[in-house]
Amino acid sequence: MAPDLSLGEAPGRHGVEEVRAACRRLADATETLRSRPWSEIADQLGQVGARFSDSTDPLRLEALERLPQDAGLTPAMAEAVLEGMARDWRADRLRRTVEAQFAEPGCLDGLVPGDEQSYMAIGPALCLQIVSGSVPGVGVNALIRSLLVKAPTLLKPGRGDVVLPELYARGLLEEDRQLAEALEVSYWARDDEAALQAALDACDVATVYGSDATIEAVRGMTRATTRVVGYHHRIGVAIVGRAVFETDQVLQAAGDLARAVALFEQRGCVCPHLVFVEEGDGSYPERFARDLAVALGDLEVSLPSVPLDAAEGAALQQLRGTAEIVAAADGGWVRHGRGSASWTVFYEPRPREPLPTLARGVRVRPITDGTEVSREIEVLGPHLQTVGHAGLGRRLQTVAESLARLGASRVVPLANMSFPPPWWLHDGRGPLWDLVRWAEVEPE
Numbered sequence: 001m002a003p004d005l006s007l008g009e010a011p012g013r014h015g016v017e018e019v020r021a022a023c024r025r026l027a028d029a030t031e032t033l034r035s036r037p038w039s040e041i042a043d044q045l046g047q048v049g050a051r052f053s054d055s056t057d058p059l060r061l062e063a064l065e066r067l068p069q070d071a072g073l074t075p076a077m078a079e080a081v082l083e084g085m086a087r088d089w090r091a092d093r094l095r096r097t098v099e100a101q102f103a104e105p106g107c108l109d110g111l112v113p114g115d116e117q118s119y120m121a122i123g124p125a126l127c128l129q130i131v132s133g134s135v136p137g138v139g140v141n142a143l144i145r146s147l148l149v150k151a152p153t154l155l156k157p158g159r160g161d162v163v164l165p166e167l168y169a170r171g172l173l174e175e176d177r178q179l180a181e182a183l184e185v186s187y188w189a190r191d192d193e194a195a196l197q198a199a200l201d202a203c204d205v206a207t208v209y210g211s212d213a214t215i216e217a218v219r220g221m222t223r224a225t226t227r228v229v230g231y232h233h234r235i236g237v238a239i240v241g242r243a244v245f246e247t248d249q250v251l252q253a254a255g256d257l258a259r260a261v262a263l264f265e266q267r268g269c270v271c272p273h274l275v276f277v278e279e280g281d282g283s284y285p286e287r288f289a290r291d292l293a294v295a296l297g298d299l300e301v302s303l304p305s306v307p308l309d310a311a312e313g314a315a316l317q318q319l320r321g322t323a324e325i326v327a328a329a330d331g332g333w334v335r336h337g338r339g340s341a342s343w344t345v346f347y348e349p350r351p352r353e354p355l356p357t358l359a360r361g362v363r364v365r366p367i368t369d370g371t372e373v374s375r376e377i378e379v380l381g382p383h384l385q386t387v388g389h390a391g392l393g394r395r396l397q398t399v400a401e402s403l404a405r406l407g408a409s410r411v412v413p414l415a416n417m418s419f420p421p422p423w424w425l426h427d428g429r430g431p432l433w434d435l436v437r438w439a440e441v442e443p444e
Contacts, residue, residue: 014186016194019154022184023126023202026152029182030125033150036179038108042094044179045144048171049089052082052164059171060086063163070163071136073265074304078136080263084419085137085164089144093422098148100423101432108149111441118443121436123149128203130218131165132210133158134267139165141422142207143183149435152182154199158209162187197221205229205435229434231427234269234385236260237377238414239370239399240288241391242280250291253390256414258295260388261343261362262303263418270386270410270417273357276367276376278391285366289347293335296343296360305342305360316358320344326352351376370395374402381407385427388414 014022033041051057060082067078087093098105102121104112111118127146131139139157143165146153157165165185173180188195200206200222207229208218215230222228238260244253260272275292277285308316323334323346330352336344342359349366357363367373370392377384384407392399400411409428410420420426426434 014188014195016198019186019188019195019198022154022186026126026154026184029152032178033152033182038098038105042098042148043091044176045147046091046094048168048175049086051171052086052089059167063167066163067136071160072306074306076303080303081136088422097423101430117440119438119440121438123151123436124205126203127151127153127435128199128206129153129155130208131158131161133160135264136161137164138209140168145431146435149432151435155185157185233383235380235383236270236272236386236417238272238275238388239373240277241370242278242284243393244391245280245284250288253414254288254291254295258292258299260414260417261360262299265306266360272388272417273362275362275364276373277364278370279366279368285364286347289345289364293345297337300337300341305340307340308342316342319358370399374406384408386410386417388412388417390414
């Protein structure tokens with residue numbers, strides 16, 4: 001049975017024969033793509049990406065018109081997400097991405113001399129990118145990554161991230177037809193196992209964004225000679241140190257964290273669901289939780305919550321009710337928005353089994369010292385992604401090292417949680433390195 005990849009149900013979706021034909025067309029583009037300098041490719045991709053930041057460009061205007069419905073976001077949130085994502089699609093950012101990954105970027109163009117041998121990096125002859133769709137813009141990030149390493153790319157976007165890859169592909173066709181021939185944005189029904197299998201059989205690298213179960217299912221359908229690069233379910237947490245209160249930075253920290261909670265509606269791997277606050281004089285954690293609730297309420301003006309459907313609304317009400325019963329027993333409390341405002345702050349003064357969060361939900365817990373956080377979240381290790389921090393001062397390095405050993409791949413200030421730069425170590429690995437294979441040549 002085909003895995004549920006949460007793939008888009010867009011008009012004109014493809015079947016197995018269309019997928020096979022697309023793979024053949026992309027194969028024909030391999031040699032031409034490999035003959036182009038990496039820097040030229042980065043510049044052309046960046047030229048298209050820059051259009052999404054231009055307030056007068058038709059691509060951006062159409063994206064803002066279609067993105068709210070496609071991604072299930074409010075217009076204000078759609079614009080905030082597009083601004084954050086498109087900032088990294090510019091040529092200067094793409095060049096820096098390649099230069100950060102490869103000490104000698106010319107290795108993408110051919111052999112370069114090393115200490116004892118020459119070497120080069122070769123991108124896939126065909127890269128399949130399967131994107132979950134939970135965060136709009138990830139599909140464009142994915143296709144840019146594989147084109148940067150000169151890999152013809154078949155992108156299967158997920159529901160919620162269909163519009164931006166479509167528009168980017170259109171823009172690429174307008175800017176550089178030859179480069180556009182190395183990209184295909186393709187749709188097929190989620191239960192069309194034959195189409196998925198055809199794509200997997202044709203590629204030599206498959207990059208998959210999705211749940212743990214999705215990654216495992218795709219690996220089970222893939223031949224031994226095809227490499228699967230999986231980005232499975234991840235979660236973010238945050239740590240607020242006592243110095244935030246002692247230096248009167250608490251409102252700034254609460255505002256930064258509230259924005260990180262609101263952006264992407266807690267759907268992304270960088271979103272913070274659990275916050276630890278150092279006790280200090282004993283009042284700090286509860287004070288921060290209250291300030292965070294105020295900040296989330298204030299954000300409803302500039303970034304209003306996405307309206308929930310009936311099932312989502314019922315689930316959220318049930319979660320809040322359960323949490324209130326539990327809180328009454330241990331001295332905690334629950335604060336949340338009214339009407340369509342879906343934010344919820346759960347203040348949990350005593351350690352216990354965590355309740356899940358829905359929509360803009362976040363749990364706040366006291367901790368004696370930030371250096372103890374790794375012990376508190378040990379169970380999250382394999383799924384830990386981004387850790388936001390504030391007020392740790394000189395202890396940051398000690399805390400960060402323990403979190404890195406636990407599984408975190410990114411420890412950043414609260415304000416930087418939502419939009420990692422394109423050269424970030426995605427899940428602790430170089431995203432371009434993950435796509436290439438290496439060849440070395442020893443002299444006679």
